[in-house]
Amino acid sequence: MRRRDLLPLLLGLIGGSPTSLLAQQKQKPVVGWLGIASGALFQAAVSGFREGLAGQGYTEGENVAIIYRFAEGDSSKLPALATELVAMPVDVIVASGGPPSNQAVLAATQTIPIVSGSAARAVSNFARPGANITGVANQTRELKAKRLELLRDTVPGIEVVGFLFNPAGGPSADAIRKEVEAAAATLKIRLVTAEARGEAEFEQAFAEMTKAGAGACLVESDPIYFAQSQAIVALAARHKLPASYEWREIAVTGGLMAYGDSFPALFYRVGDYVGRILKGAKPADLPVEQPGSIRLTVNLKTAKELGLAIPPSILARADEVIE
Numbered sequence: 281m282r283r284r285d286l287l288p289l290l291l292g293l294i295g296g297s298p299t300s301l302l303a304q305q306k307q308k309p310v311v312g313w314l315g316i317a318s319g320a321l322f323q324a325a326v327s328g329f330r331e332g333l334a335g336q337g338y339t340e341g342e343n344v345a346i347i348y349r350f351a352e353g354d355s356s357k358l359p360a361l362a363t364e365l366v367a368m369p370v371d372v373i374v375a376s377g378g379p380p381s382n383q384a385v386l387a388a389t390q391t392i393p394i395v396s397g398s399a400a401r402a403v404s405n406f407a408r409p410g411a412n413i414t415g416v417a418n419q420t421r422e423l424k425a426k427r428l429e430l431l432r433d434t435v436p437g438i439e440v441v442g443f444l445f446n447p448a449g450g451p452s453a454d455a456i457r458k459e460v461e462a463a464a465a466t467l468k469i470r471l472v473t474a475e476a477r478g479e480a481e482f483e484q485a486f487a488e489m490t491k492a493g494a495g496a497c498l499v500e501s502d503p504i505y506f507a508q509s510q511a512i513v514a515l516a517a518r519h520k521l522p523a524s525y526e527w528r529e530i531a532v533t534g535g536l537m538a539y540g541d542s543f544p545a546l547f548y549r550v551g552d553y554v555g556r557i558l559k560g561a562k563p564a565d566l567p568v569e570q571p572g573s574i575r576l577t578v579n580l581k582t583a584k585e586l587g588l589a590i591p592p593s594i595l596a597r598a599d600e601v602i603e
Contacts, residue, residue, distance in 0.1 A: 308345045309338075309372075309558050312365035314385055315350045316358065316377025317507035321529050322350070325376060325397065328544030332551020338558060351377070353479070353507035358384035366392060372554050375415070376547070378503035379450050386413060393563045395553045397546055398503075401450070406568040414563040416549045417570045418541040420501040420526060421456060425463035427539045428498055430576070431524040432467055434537060434594050435496045442489030442497040442521065443473045444482075444512070449502050460498070479508045486515045494521065501526040501540070509533070522586055531577040532602060536586065537594075538577045545573035575599040 313329075315322050326348075330340055338344040347370060349361040358377075362384040365373055373389070375381040375396040382402040385394050389412070396402055396415035403409040406417065432438055443460055447453055457473065464471035472492040474485035489497060497516060499505055505512060506527060513534040516523040525531060526540035549569050557563060576594075579602040583590050595601060 308343055310345045310347060310368065310370045311554055311558075312368065312370035312373045313346060313348045314358065314362055314365060314373060314375050314377070314381050315348070316353070316355060316381050316503050317350065318352050319348060319350050321506065321509070322376060322543075324529060325543040325547040328542075328547035329374065329551040329554075331544075332548040332553075333555050335548075335552055336555020336559065338555050344558070351507070353504070355380045355504060355507075359387060362388040372557050374550060374554060375413075377507065380503055382413065393557045395550050395557065395563065397550050399568045401452070403568055408564065409566070409568060410564050412563055414553060414566040414568055416546050416553075417568050418546060419570065419572070419574065420540065421452070421459070423526070423540055423574070424456070424460050424498075424501070425466075427524050427526070428460065428463050428469070429467060430537065430539055430594065431496050431498055431522070432469060434524075434578075434590060435522050435588065436591065438469070438495045440470045440472060440493045440495055442486075442492070442494035443471050444485055444489075444497060444499045444505070445473050445475055446477055446500055446502040446504060447475050448477045449500065449504075456500070478504055479511050482508075482511055482515055486519050486521070489521065490519050497521045497523040499523055499525050506530070509535070517582070517585065520586060522583075522588055528575060528577045528600065531579045531582075534579065534582055536579055536582045536588075538575075540574065541571065542573040542575050545571045577602065 340346050351357040366388045372393045373385050375385050378398040379401055382396050394413040399415035400417035402413050472489055472494050474488040476482050476485040509530045522536045525535045525538045528538050531538040549571055553566055576598045577600045578598045
């Protein structure tokens with residue numbers, strides 16, 4: 281038998297054609313996930329992301345691999361983790377955790393596609409991002425005034441509200457502070473701003489708010505605060521301060537209330553975009569989306585511990601009540 285006739289026979293005996301064997305040997309596409317917080321806090325986001333990927337025909341462990349790297353609340357770890365993912369290499373990187381995660385991956389690569397769960401400040405044009413990053417834009421900044429209003433309505437008679445604020449939160453930090461101050465003035469609330477750049481300064485910040493007579497606390501929607509939210513929740517409980525947060529995940533773990541975008545909805549779109557990119561789409565051509573899935577979550581157990589009766593009007597508006 282000639283050699284050219286022997287190869288098909290051997291392939292048939294081991295159960296595959298040349299094409300199928302090459303397909304089996306070809307590696308799955310690899311997605312890297314960079315997160316500023318812990319995997320536990322991003323559990324809902326990862327779940328939504330997997331659903332979005334599945335909608336594009338990709339299932340983790342079957343035809344796509346996902347490598348997760350979490351900074352566990354320490355933003356100084358992000359650059360090294362981003363560099364690690366780029367060196368593996370990966371085909372796409374998901375950035376979760378706002379500007380710190382975006383900056384880390386953009387510094388690590390200008391070629392690997394990046395899909396961000398908070399892309400608003402990473403692009404100059406939502407319609408055509410024009411670089412290697414796209415994603416979704418949450419409504420963090422736009423909702424601050426509404427969160428303050430909900431807090432006022434939840435704690436009747438409140439006159440002074442503390443504002444936990446990160447002055448190192450990026451170039452828009454000062455503008456955000458002025459917007460919250462303006463919202464407080466409109467609501468006839470005296471705002472006491474307490475600065476904290478991270479967990480080491482939380483204790484002092486809460487002491488300042490309490491000393492100033494704050495009857496509640498608005499927690500800035502900062503990625504570092506999300507990653508270190510358990511420390512904030514514990515301090516709010518100790519100081520008996522009803523506190524409002526952006527993310528449902530913080531209310532689930534003991535925060536009084538949260539009003540903001542849904543992680544599963546945001547990251548479903550991220551997963552959809554990653555799937556499209558794996559099929560050949562370019563991030564520069566995928567517009568930044570605003571899913572607009574705003575939810576109000578109220579934790580009645582925390583309210584009871586604070587001795588606070590949640591008004592029926594707030595309960596009626598809540599999308600989720602934790603008992």
